[in-house]
Amino acid sequence: MNLETILSPKNTKPEPSVPEILDLQTEKDCRRLEHLSDEGKIKHSVDDYREQLLEYFQVTNPSLVYHVDFNEKFKTFVQTIESVTPLWKHGRWVYFPWISTAVHLLEDEHFQLVRTARNKNLINAEEQRVFYTSCIGIGGLSVGNSVALALVLQGGAKHIRLADHDALALSNLNRIRAGVDSLGLPKIEMTARQIYLLNPYATVEIFTEGLTRENIEKFFAGPPKLDLVVDELDNLAVKFLIREQAQKNHVAVVMAADNGDNAVVDIERYDLDAHTPFFHGRMGDALSYEMLAGLDKFGIGKMITKHVGPENVTERMQQSLLEMGKTIVSWPQLGGAALVSGAAVAYCVRKILNKQELEGNRSLISMDEKLIPNFNAPEKIEQKQQIAASFKKIFGL
Secondary structure, three states: OOHHHHHOHHHOOOOOOOOEEEOOOOHHHHHHHHHHHHOOOOOEEEOOHHHHHHHHHHHHOHHHOOOOOHHHHHHHHHHHHHHHOOHHHOOEEEEEHHHOEEEEEOOHHHHHHHHOHHHOOOOOHHHHHHHHOOEEEEEOOOHHHHHHHHHHHOOOOOEEEEEOOOEOOHHHHHOOOOOHHHOOOEHHHHHHHHHHHHOOOOEEEEEOOOOOOOOHHHHHHOOOOOOEEEEOOOOHHHHHHHHHHHHHHOOEEEEEEEEOOEEEEEEEOOOOOOOOOHHHHOOOOOOOHHHHHOOOHHHHHHHHHHHHOHHHOOHHHHHHHOOEOOOEOOOOOOHHHHHHHHHHHHHHHHHHHOOOOOOOOEEEEOHHHHHOOOOOOHHHHHHHHHHHHHHHHHHOO
16 A cells, blocks of 8 residues: 555545543443554543542632642542542543543542633632523634634533534635634534534434525424524524524624624624614515515625624725635634633623623724824724725726
């Protein structure tokens, strides 16, 4: 066999993107782990379980942490556990097939308690519970990847439903938190793997064909039903379908669009008012799936510009949009803006789920405004208005 054949992806069987959770206090799971080892599937193991127990003991006994006899009390705690079960059998072992690694972890409830301990009391216990036990749907995994990771990183959304049909390409690596080892992998599997590595006890459902007329009802209905949906899709017609289902199911929609270094965050509260106009009416009233699906590239650009608002599009973004098909292939996007969008959407999701006060329409998160001196000086505002007026004219707005 020559090197070309050896290196061909056809000779590499893709590994599953779901971890196996094993309880070594059961004979069945002991045999399973032995089988995985005998087959050479476990190439690495990670075991800092004693350190996890230390953190668990600290979190559950904060008043003891600074006592002089803390170490003795912790030692007694571990000895009590070991008198019943050897430490290597305690908790759970999680096998991640795509990295050939087994990791020794606390069981689910204790794992979540320690993993979110530093959230307290920026997020209190009840807010954390509501956030974690929710079911969130995310359509589109470019900015949506940042959203998913921001949600899970903060201890939210044990149940996540993802929809995307694209594979990771090299040009995505300026804004999606992934490595070259994932090139060619479906974004949906890449994101699921990243979620599981943060929280192996999560439940991740994947819709590999993206969202369509045929599957969108199931995406919302589950079971379990979605508590909230995040729209990060490019397809305007499918965005319309999302809002139809959100209205029908009384579910809020949160969406963030990157805009240069900035983000435009839109919130549609169909959970509070089912009569909320789609896109808050920014694209007009005469919308339908068929109309949006039939738009050409110019029509799509015009609709997106109407929605974002020409006055909100940064100057460099305006210049770039006019160069599409001439000097650039597609609209530009930056990794920093994707991260800002992800953090902003995760914030909105947590607030909505906990029924807390939140902007109900739109918020502009502008790095430019906050960090560029004299951004809102009168002459700068006038210049931006002139540029926006020219941009409107190009699209006939």
